[in-house]
Amino acid sequence: MVTAVTNTEPRRRNRRGEGGKLREEIIAAAVALLDEGGDERAVTLRSVARKAGIAAPSIYAHFADQPSIMLAVVQQEMDRLAATLREADENAGADPRQRLFAVCNAYLDVARAHPQRYRIMFGGLWTPSVDDTSISDADLESLGAEALTVLADVLGACVEAGIAHGSDDLYGDAVALWLGLHGLAHQRAVVRKMPGPADVGDRLIRALAHLKS
Amino acid sequence: MVTAVTNTEPRRRNRRGEGGKLREEIIAAAVALLDEGGDERAVTLRSVARKAGIAAPSIYAHFADQPSIMLAVVQQEMDRLAATLREADENAGADPRQRLFAVCNAYLDVARAHPQRYRIMFGGLWTPSVDDTSISDADLESLGAEALTVLADVLGACVEAGIAHGSDDLYGDAVALWLGLHGLAHQRAVVRKMPGPADVGDRLIRALAHLKS
DNA sequence: GGCCATAAGCTAACGCCCGTAAGTCTAAGA
DNA sequence: TCTTAGACTTACGGGCGTTAGCTTATGGCC
Numbered sequence: 001m002v003t004a005v006t007n008t009e010p011r012r013r014n015r016r017g018e019g020g021k022l023r024e025e026i027i028a029a030a031v032a033l034l035d036e037g038g039d040e041r042a043v044t045l046r047s048v049a050r051k052a053g054i055a056a057p058s059i060y061a062h063f064a065d066q067p068s069i070m071l072a073v074v075q076q077e078m079d080r081l082a083a084t085l086r087e088a089d090e091n092a093g094a095d096p097r098q099r100l101f102a103v104c105n106a107y108l109d110v111a112r113a114h115p116q117r118y119r120i121m122f123g124g125l126w127t128p129s130v131d132d133t134s135i136s137d138a139d140l141e142s143l144g145a146e147a148l149t150v151l152a153d154v155l156g157a158c159v160e161a162g163i164a165h166g167s168d169d170l171y172g173d174a175v176a177l178w179l180g181l182h183g184l185a186h187q188r189a190v191v192r193k194m195p196g197p198a199d200v201g202d203r204l205i206r207a208l209a210h211l212k213s
Numbered sequence: 214m215v216t217a218v219t220n221t222e223p224r225r226r227n228r229r230g231e232g233g234k235l236r237e238e239i240i241a242a243a244v245a246l247l248d249e250g251g252d253e254r255a256v257t258l259r260s261v262a263r264k265a266g267i268a269a270p271s272i273y274a275h276f277a278d279q280p281s282i283m284l285a286v287v288q289q290e291m292d293r294l295a296a297t298l299r300e301a302d303e304n305a306g307a308d309p310r311q312r313l314f315a316v317c318n319a320y321l322d323v324a325r326a327h328p329q330r331y332r333i334m335f336g337g338l339w340t341p342s343v344d345d346t347s348i349s350d351a352d353l354e355s356l357g358a359e360a361l362t363v364l365a366d367v368l369g370a371c372v373e374a375g376i377a378h379g380s381d382d383l384y385g386d387a388v389a390l391w392l393g394l395h396g397l398a399h400q401r402a403v404v405r406k407m408p409g410p411a412d413v414g415d416r417l418i419r420a421l422a423h424l425k426s
Numbered sequence: 427g428g429c430c431a432t433a434a435g436c437t438a439a440c441g442c443c444c445g446t447a448a449g450t451c452t453a454a455g456a
Numbered sequence: 457t458c459t460t461a462g463a464c465t466t467a468c469g470g471g472c473g474t475t476a477g478c479t480t481a482t483g484g485c486c
Contacts, residue, residue: 041254041338119336122400122403123399123400123404125253125254125338140405141405141406144408145408148408171410172409172416175409175410176393176409176413176420178396179396179397179400179409179413180392180421181396182396182400183395183396184392186395187335187336187392189336190335191353192353195357195358195388196392197388199385200385200389200392203385203389204393204421207420208393208417208420208421210420
């Protein structure tokens with residue numbers, strides 16, 4: 001893979017007061033490196049700088065260190081994920097069952113569309129380095145919460161509509177459903193060829209949502 | 214963390230014909246590095262050599278490169294996993310329900326006991342490097358098969374005993390069950406604090422095995 | 427229109443660790 | 457005693473994160 005940046009024009013410096021734009025460009029560069037198929041080790045401080053067309057030390061004006069870049073990427077992608085799920089929910093109409101499948105399949109689609117991004121969102125190698133940096137535990141714990149809420153909502157709707165067996169703990173059921181989706185999404189993101197039937201996603205959803213059908 | 218090896222005696226050279234023993238020592242050193250809590254990036258060719266008390270180039274007599282060491286670790290741990298699951302099954306008595314929970318909980322326990330090992334077994338960063346090395350695709354695809362068989366067996370026993378709703382595709386159901394367990398195990402291996410209730414494992418098992426209870 | 431303070435970003439360099447190649451030593455055992 | 461398996465030493469080149477200090481374009485102001 002050729003990493004060569006064919007920037008004839010090296011890069012236009014941002015205007016005064018717009019220096020913050022570089023922050024977004026850095027994040028975009030990191031995401032681009034992930035999407036190019038390399039794993040997260042390809043996202044070094046220097047490689048990000050090269051991709052963004054800037055000098056490596058220029059990153060320090062916007063990020064304390066490399067793990068901080070990763071955190072920013074993860075936060076952005078988590079927001080995108082939650083937004084995608086909400087959108088899928090809203091476009092699915094009123095039928096709870098269709099809403100459930102729409103949201104769950106949207107989750108799986110997000111993971112499939114950008115495996116490397118998904119990988120670092122849930123269990124990237126940057127998390128251990130948190131000890132050494134200024135990333136707080138609170139930053140991490142709040143990360144998946146929003147997406148989980150969407151899942152809990154549609155699950156609740158299914159129970160309320162009587163198409164799923166409810167339990168005493170809806171949130172716990174939502175977590176279980178999410179873990180199932182995550183297991184599938186992660187394995188797909190990591191492995192060339194998945195074992196098992198093609199409809200394993202639907203099986204997981206039906207079983208973990210306790211659908212009565 | 215002090216990585217210092219307090220080897221006063223540097224290391225006794227293996228006897229003639231026993232040079233292969235070093236291979237196992239290298240694997241053990243790699244596993245030890247993982248268990249020390251660092252992530253897999255701590256397992257470099259040089260760090261493994263230090264841990265094993267040998268010079269770095271001495272590894273080349275036994276492994277083509279660093280990913281090959283990782284593959285050997287993964288293969289060993291996969292074998293251990295399958296053996297553990299089989300043992301749990303055999304010690305669980307005849308009741309299919311108890312066998313199911315014994316095997317599934319054994320799986321989760323293995324992951325919890327050695328999170329970093331689990332992490333590289335399913336989705337470690339060494340897999341992409343496979344392109345560059347002599348590791349074949351067949352090596353990778355056969356990896357989890359044995360453990361999955363145990364799972365399919367106990368699931369089949371549950372269906373046969375009438376305590377679980379069977380489907381047309383037992384293998385597919387086993388994969389789905391495994392994916393659920395994997396989602397939980399992986400997330401636990403990766404994150405400091407899991408969301409959700411403590412019995413989320415049991416919920417997953419009951420739902421994905423389609424237990425009638 | 428020209429000045430100049432400063433935001434925005436650069437160059438150079440340090441030290442570290444890595445993978446790996448080339449050649450060398452040394453003790454086991456026939 | 458001598459062969460050779462089982463290691464070791466040395467060294468090269470490269471990427472990394474990070475620090476220190478420098479350059480340059482921008483845009484308000486006279």
